[in-house]
Amino acid sequence: MKNLLLTAAVVFYAGIYTPVYSQKAETPKFISNTEGIKEYSLSNGMKVLLLSDPSQSNAVVNIVYNVGSKHEGYGEKGMAHLLEHMLFKSTKKLGDIKKMLSDKGGNANGTTWYDRTNYYEVFPSNDENMKWFLEMEADRMINATILQSDLDKEFSVVRNEFEIGENSPSGVLMERIVSTAYLWHNYGNSTIGSKEDVERVKAVTLRKFYEKYYQPDNATLIVAGKFDEKKTLEYISQFFSTIPKPSRVLEAPYTVEPPQDGERFVELKRAGDSKVVGALYHTAPYADKDYAALDALQEILTADPSGYLYKAMIDSQKAASVYAYQPLVRDASFMYFGLEVPADKDIKATETEFRKELDKVATIKYTEQDVARAKAKILKQIENIKNNTIGSAINLTEIVGAGSYKLGMLYRDNIEKLTVADVQKVADKYFKVNNRTVGVFIPTKDEVRVKNVEYSNEQIASLTDNYKGKALEKETAPFEASIKNLKANLVEGKLSNGMKYGLIKKEIKGGKVLGSFRFPVSNNKDLNGKSDVGSLMAQVLKTGTKSKTKEQIQDMLDGLKSNVNFGFGGQTLYVNFSTYKENLPKVMGLIKEILTESTFPEAELAKTVNEYNTYLEGSLNDPQSIAFNEIEKITQNYPKESIYYTNSTKEQIENNKKVKRDQLVDFYNKILGSNNGVGSIVGDVDGKEATALLESTFGKWDSKSKYEYIKPELFATKKQDKEYLTPDKENGAAVGKISFSMDRKSPDYPALVIANEMLGSGGFLTARIPTRLREKEGISYGAGSYVNIPIESNVASWGWYAFYNPTKKDAVNKALKEEVNKAVKDGFTEEEYKSNLTSWLNSRKTGLGNDNTLMNLVNGQLQYGVPLEEYDALEAKVSALKVSQVNDVLRKYISEDKLTSVFAGDFNKK
Structure with a gap:
């Protein structure tokens, strides 16, 4: 479930079997407390990391196994990823893991990468939850069933995931370049694997792989958030310390990629609408000091707007966007550059120009400002990750996979100490033509070749064992996740x-x-035909003010470790920020300056349109984009000037080209204002100071256009299926929609919410639609349903979606409609209702542990007058329902006779 977020909610399960092993329980041995991360170990070899944060209402259990695609042998490509899928099936002791995770709730996922595989669960914090999730992870560490019958279904789901990736030209090109750059090391293999290996591997072979790597001596358990440390250690002792250390010895992989001996070139020709150029250089392991310098260098080269490559390729409009990526890995890594090229540009000429610019990297004389700017941005990112405890615990997955959690602290230290000389050194060392993959072999003499750095486990231990880290920070105060x-x-x-x-x-x-603001503005007359202007205006807002350039704005935000984002849709301007208490006044001052003194440079508008249109060109033939776009177009009948009109991708591209700077300026000056707005701030801030800042920022910023809410119209849907052909696309997409009249005050609203939960959106892939399409028939990687019931209007809808191999279109259509018709005809069972109710209630509890949820609830109360108590009231109403009432409401609104469906894909495939 490499890119799939699996969500559900928490129920407490009695009578779970407690595994009994021959080994006696032991108390985890305390090793160290490094910057608030407490390290323990067990005699069976398992490592334990605890990160306490009482301010959280949630906790996370994250277990990392040191096995990924790097460890796969001949015929095993994709086995680590396939095994990750299989561990969501069942165990000998607990049974159906996926169903119980659905019942237990929270957010759960598993991911696989080069060096590691991890499984994590985020859930409302209490002792009973913590005990269950730790017991579950201990059980599936050694008791997974890995049945051939499950594998027969799951391989097609993984294949569907593979096919989704095949639809991305930039992703496929990167995969080809990486595989060409590596002759021997397994970093050259795609983690998702070979489709043929995945399809043909047998359960018995998969089990050998599992039994070799899924053992306590190859695992690191991470627990973070709010938890009782003493009890958590007792649970770890009870469930993990009793698992014996295996007798087998894991030999560390020893393959080292030899120095590249000439530039290599890949040419990829296949269907698609995007033009992309890529380039790769071999670099250093995460443990090496050069890695930090290289990260800074990639920022110096590609940052918008200050990057050298950005200025050379984007400011000149030779390309639409440039980016760089250096994987965080155990062995020698690589740096990949991607260049998105507009459709009207010559790809060969652009490639030649890009190579010339890359050739300059080693010769550029980098400045103190370059390095300071890169350090500020990277350190801001590090700080933001560190101060999001749940995210930080999950982020540790990569660092643990690279050798030790302390490497992340050493990386930060290396960034803090970084000098111009360090950056200059790595530019000269690694940016050589013969270390690059974009071209062909050229024999030359006297080459100075780059040798990959190799780090042994002992070397990493010598770096990290005695590392003490910085002083411990003050613990944050607890905050209960409740409306009260x-x-x-x-x-x-x-x-x-x-x-x-x-x-x-x-x-x-x-x-x-954190801050989140909504500014509803204007009216139907003044916004008529200006949706594209408003959207682009928001995108260009941060590109310059009367006193600051785009570069200076970005430098200021990086220096303040802050982010500010703007967006415009419908008739609302959205402003969000993330900062730190001491920097709040400066950030609010910058927001005020942007909202009142922006200059909208002509060149920045041209670059924004160029980048946006290049992105859109890449989706012209994308099944998912087409399906979701077309369902809106054929179920609505707004005039083109309406703010609710849905542009086709081609229309959007053409409209973007027509927008002029003076239109942005006019929109900015006449339409925007805060006098009808709402906003919320969450953090430990002084009320009087925050109020004064808000007054100074927004108190006199009024719109010249009178605000009047523009009501949407209800267009009835009808029974119809439409197909859109997307030649040579490996994956297909489908989406359906039923429109009806309802708002959240409707007495039917609570019943429809839980009905949708049971039909397609609830549970850990155990609601009816995903269970049928993914679990039972294995014909879709992702399938489900959604319901959209507004607050301010009564234009509501229910819909479904599925991603699938185009040859399975008819099977998907049949299965979906059978499940809908069966639910309408026979109704849901009492057992289904109770199970999904518990899931739904606990998913909402998990949601209250998220700061963005808190701000959205407050903003809803401020904007629409929806009292915060309504959150609990809805839960009470849903809990009081009888299953017969839920079934009646489902039949009232959901019917195949009203279902409009769109299917996109290459349906000529056999």
């Missing part, structure tokens, strides 16, 4: 111009402060 507690810590107010705001008093790790 949110209300107790909320202060609401109104600015002088009428804008409403809410301040949520909550300590966030590191003193972080």
